[in-house]
Amino acid sequence: MTMQRALVLEKQHELALRDIDLPLEVAPGMVRISLHTVGVCGSDVHYYTHGRIGPFVVDAPMVLGHEAAGTVMEVGEGVTHLAVGDRVCMEPGIPDPNSQASRLGMYNIDPAVEFWATPPIHGVLTSEVVHPANYTFKLPDNVSFAEGAMVEPFAVGMQAATKAGIKPGDTAVVLGAGPIGTMVALAALAGGCARVIIADLAQPKLDIAAQYQGIIPVNIREKNIVSEVNALTEGWGADVVFECSGSPKAWETVIDLPRPGGCIVVVGLPVEPTVIDIASASTREIRIETVFRYAHQYARAIALIASGKVDLKPLITETFDFEESIKAFDRAVEARPSDVKLQIRMPQR
Template sequence: MRALVLERQHELKLRDIDLPLTVGPGDVRIRIHTVGVCGSDVHYYTHGRIGSFVVESPMVLGHEAAGTVVEVGTGVTGLKPGDRVCMEPGVPDLASRASKLGLYNVDPDVVFWATPPVHGVLTPEVVHPAAFTYRLPDGVSFAEGAMVEPFAVGLQAAVKARIQPGDTAVVTGAGPIGIMTALAALAGGCSRVLVSDLMAEKLAIAGRYPGVTPVDIREASLAEAVSAATGGWGADVVFEASGAPRAYDGIQALLRPGGCLVLIGMPVEPVRFDVSSIAAKEIRIETVFRYANVFDRALAMIASGKVDLKPLITETFPFDDSVAAFERAAEGRPGDVKLQIVL
């Protein structure tokens, strides 16, 4: 099949590649319609690796996807040909200790699309377990279906924060995950979310949502903005979604005593923590790696209208222009949030 193949760092090609399409028991075969361009895909393209995951052989990119079921394997009862679906891209070993603890996202043997050496889904058809395939409600488009995966990361963060109704939250970083985390926090009960960034264009997009207060940290102090919003008490939750080491400088000062710091972004270098200040406030620290047990809830929130992700889709490219889509994503244009590819 034709696919978008990362041959090696900085080299992408649309070419034929032999990919397995055998439909086994419990599987479904899916014709892909829409795939989102994720920051991790771009990182593999530009850097050739993410931490210990290294691209050592050609790999098909793409893991944020929606499409149509065209064939079902034996034992599949909840899906049928013609169903529009989105797919959770990580398949764990359900017998692993991590899975039995409900932490299948950190199962060492999880098979995750477009994570070396596993191929992704920027190709016309794929086979996937029905257990990790979700039917799209009639009111949810393919474009929105392909946004369920990144939104699930934000929802995982909101769940980890244990939000209480009326909480004030802060999100550092107004990229796709940062904005989606803010929306998940609002839908989860926060009364307001302050979102900080260096890019006015991204902050303008975030600021279109009711309940979001953008803070341009080139022109204003985030600590002062949080203090003013909370009467000096501090935020209930801070979500670090930028991955920038500098975001950690003084981050504990943003939180109230007993507040929660949720780490989402992955810094490319070690960061410094003021442990004494964190301990003195009894700040609770949570971490996020992808998501577990929230994918169906993420889809339900989109279907209900509580979360509108359509404004975050900046541009859609045809499959033939996939290389151009990745080159555009690698530019990091300030006004871009989510680029998608339609097959």
Template sequence: MIALVLERQGELALREIDLPTTVGPDDVKIAIDTVGVCGSDVHYYTHGHIGAFVVREPMVLGHEAAGTVLAIGERVRGLKPGDRVCMEPGVPNMSSRASKLGIYNVDPDVRFWATPPVHGILTPEVVHPAAFTYKLPDTVSFAEGAMVEPFAVGMQAATRARIVPGDVAVVIGCGPIGIMTALAALAGGCSQVLISDLSAPKLEIAGRYPGITPVNISTASLKDAVDAATDGWGADVIFEASGSPRAYTGIFDLMRPGGVLVLVGLPVEPVAFDVPASIVKEARIETVFRYANNFDRAVNLIASGKVDLKPLITETFDFTDSIAAFERAAKGLPADVKLQIRMPGRN
């Protein structure tokens, strides 16, 4: 079937490619409706690799998706043709030690859409395990359904932080994941979240949400803003979501004694980490790699109306314009938060 294929670094094509179509007994076949353009997709396009994951042969892109069930396997229960769904893109080995520990996201054998050598889902139809397919409530649109995957990263970050009601949090980085981490932190009980960046348009979008205070670090001091919000005590939780090595300079100055630093952004360059500063604060340090056991909770939060992701969708492209969507995403325009791609003929 036709798909958006990353032929090699810097080269995309909309072309026919042979993809699996057989529905196994525990699988569902899904007609794709909406797919989000993720930063990792763009990074594979522009750089050809992310760490040890290297594009060595043509690969279909896309892993943030929602659609409609077309067919189900004989053992599938709880889903039927016509159901609107979103899909968790990482499929682990459920008998692995990591899966048995409940941390299937770090299973070494996990197969994750659009992560070499696994194909993604920017194509009209896909076959996926029913166990990692989630029904969307009527109140959740396909566009919102395609946002569940990145929001699940924010949910994982908030969960790892072990937020206590009333906590004050800081999010460094106002990209899609940063904003969704801030929203997850508020939903998890934070009384206030300060979010910092250099992009005034993104900060303006984040600042529209009650409880989020934007801080433009090109004109203001994040440390001063945190001190003002906490009477000089420091934030309970720091989420590093920018991936910038510069963000680590003075990061523990933002934290109260005994606070937590949650690492969400993935730096591509070495980071200077101030170990003595972390020890003096007796900081707890957590890391986030994708998510585990929270996709359904992310759907429920969106359906409840407590988290509104619609303002983060900047523009939707037709599938036929997928290459243009990626070219736009690669530019990193300041006002762009989330770009999405929609399949033709979908209602």
């Protein structure tokens, strides 16, 4: 164990910048990484404000942060694809490689997965971390640390687009223009959609999404989303619908949005049970897919960013110095409609 200064969630509503013992031993197959940029995720904020997410309860001090990029400082025995000095981003979930889920390629739903900043696992809002090399990805020279720290949320969008089975020229609908909804829209466009209709109640969020060619914003305070989709598709419906809001109320209209034989991908997690019109879905053979984090998406996400086909830089609203971490989290709690992604820059040697 090594004492490191970190942003620690002591308990619900209480954050502290203080020293804490964290493991830094570099075993075979591992790398030690100096953190450069860490994003503030909605789950981090939820632990701060609620102290728990479902069965995961903060009952001991925990370092926050899981969207991260940095520089390799040391490589363990057997690591050949990374070297000291490499700029990298890290996939924050570490599964059991021998679990049945991992053997089937679905390591993201391995019950034994250890995920940064998910109790009782510490996150990475600290100076250094040790991580498996197999879940550490080299950043191309034209991809910044800030973009590298955006790969984690973008991977969720990539997982959603993959599960949708998008075909070139498809029309998609995204419900919810928050950070994940916007990432899903960009992944859908990169995956072959000709256009993405994105719906939200907050106009500032829609304005940010509308910066991207191919995204059509719809303010559902002013317009009926079903009517808008029907008008844009000549009454046929969307090929794919991504539910990213997590609102149970969204399900009052979700089934009415896809075309016959279309697909609904559930990305947002409702906080309460929801009712689905199975009869309507069945008679039109609507396919329903679900998403939990991601698997095998990091390399593809990095390749898209490096190619210029996906530009995540406009989504970075503000960057805070590490010593302003508590201020950054309090800003995130405000949930300003004009904020997409807040990031924290770690001290550099």
